[in-house]
Amino acid sequence: MVESRGKRVPNFTQNQLQKITTDIFEAGGVPSDEAEIIGELLVASNLAGHDSHGVIRIPQYIGLIDSGLIQPGAPMHTERESTSHALLNGNWGFGHVIAQKAMSLAIEKAKSSTISAISVYNCNHIGRIGSYPLMAAEAGMVGITMVNAGGTALYVAPFGGSDGRLATNPLAIATPTRNGHPILLDITSSVVAQGKIRVAFNRGEPVPLGWLINSEGEPTQDPRDLMESPQGALLPLGGIAGHKGYALGLMIDILGGALSGAGCSGSGNTRLQNGVLMIVLDIANFTALDDFYEHVDGLVAHVKASPTAPGFDEILAPGEIEARQTERRQREGIPIDDETWRQIQETAMEVGLSELKF
Template sequence: MCRQVRMASNNPTSSPSASMSNSMIGSPQSARTLSQPRANGNTVQPPPAPHDMLIAANTLTQFVTVLFTSAGVTAENSAIVASHLVDANLKGHDSHGVGMIPHYIRNLLAKSMSPNAEIKVLKDNGAILLIDGCAGFGQVVGAQATKLALERVKDTGIVCVGLRNAHHLGRIGSYGEQCGNAGYVSIHFVNEVGHAPQVSPWGGRGRRMSTNPFCCVVPRPGTTPIVLDMATSAMARGRVRMAHMKDEPVADGALVDSEGLPTTDARVMFEAPFGALSPFGQHKGYGLALMCELLGGALVGHWTAQTEGRPNNTIINNMLMFVIDPDAFGGRAAFDAEAAAMIEYLRSTSPAKGFDKVRVPGERGLESSAARSAAGVPIDDNSWAGILRAARHVGLSQEKVAQLTGSPKFA
């Protein structure tokens, strides 16, 4: 049995009940704020639009923590999820930031997730661990599984962890950073199930997969790790959702319409006749997405994206994670030196037209984090309205929200 921690009772007069339907979080007219989230994304968002509100990261984190505790989530889990979401915003991954709150509250009220669940170890063979996330908050069970892997790799040199049945894991790079900051290499294959597919296979027009993220992280002594964290679709679905909410076109090559023809109209993902996301790099992204399905989903003993007879009203991530100690192979000192030399070699080339310098994966996120930590986190009006509706439906009053955020806006 998966262990369920007692739910918090910070707001006993207004605890949510199962009778609260999805429609309470948003009407059909607000569907743009309610589309299912994606597990990942890798493109830094542009500067805030003139109409975006700016809110300090620590203020936003406190507000989100209170919002989740008001929904019955433990204080510890609320703080973990809030920090994860705000960190995604800081790093420029708004598609995986606080805009996820309406989806999480909807799934919590629908009982399609267990917000206070903890991981359960199903198999322990030393260097191989199989873990059930028990439909708990992905940010919580993902961090727990990664912590367990980091404890084990000290003895085994390499660890392979299968995490299955976790609610939305959020930004996969955060688990890679957890490994990289501890001095270890990590590789992550992730799939996403529990709702309709979103990505067409190369050569097809129908939706058959999700935007299955792939992540690889390399530690660097004395500085931040290299973080390759990407969707295997041409664009993360969360970014398409953001474009749809703002009535903006998406980049060429990201979407196909119902006929399989390229389009920049984000509506094809949310309004009939439906189109699909395209895999990045044509057959290459498609192949990597398939490996994420088979390794992240099937190998860990859970589902792939084929949906017949399976739930379609939630979002579940499965992940196959490798954590590697460089000393188990050529040695940490040699690895660090060669990696540093390679990065310097890459940086030594003159920048191409339109670029200021050569960057390594994850560097733009750090630049975004520094800028947004100073200026505030931008949140567009539609996203903020969805967050405020979620807050209201877990019992937070307009006055309490204004007190926590300093914002007079209330949907």
């Protein structure tokens, strides 16, 4: 049985955690329909094992509402539009809500135009970006999402640099498959997401070598070197080939920030936002879906047939770990560490919920 106060918290069910999240945001002034979307997407991140983008964000988002940086219920405006594209002004509403609407629009436009592109600015943090191309994959299309941080959240050192100059600038691509489990690439252009450091910080755990450098540019395993001052930096994806992750991050900064007008790293912006680019391709207008699935199934079977290297039991397709983790956590429950739970309870008290009911 889950104890909401005073004792170590065991695993939550999906429904319990969604209710907790929705209740807190509704109490914090978020319209109920938006609170439900946010609850679903945050908990979906926890289900997939991406705790860095799950309910650990509740205190952060409530703090942004309190400071006026998130405007719950703000209307999204279309500033430029054609049959295949749109530029959207999110008016500083909830990023998850804006991004879900933007991807829905991209899917609808791709149905008539084959390819669509949606760019968004004045949009708060949209969470785990893999959630949005999955919407396209579930509609039988290819979905692509990339975001920058509008010139803020400069956590990532450029290749050869010693301080943060870029955001983590993630990229996600999803394609449908015949078996219903999409192939999903969901990566940051840094070696790891900043939220992973936040999780380790809350748990009081070290991080692997190769993730961080301290403020002197030296390798470190202490998450405090990023979460506290003087601040170090995340390293770009790629290790000794980090120039590749750095180049990827730079291009995402341009496509997410310059194209939308949200701004790029170094712009001097101080208000956190995601500059978003979403692209959708309607597969059926290129090739028959059955033919596409045959190619994809053959490719996956081909790579999985590789003899495993020492220390590995099998070859996995991108997104397969998350799909298995989702099934496992739906069955066994979602673990929340003590410090994150303490922060969630504290946030609930701040918005007037003396006791969480679930």
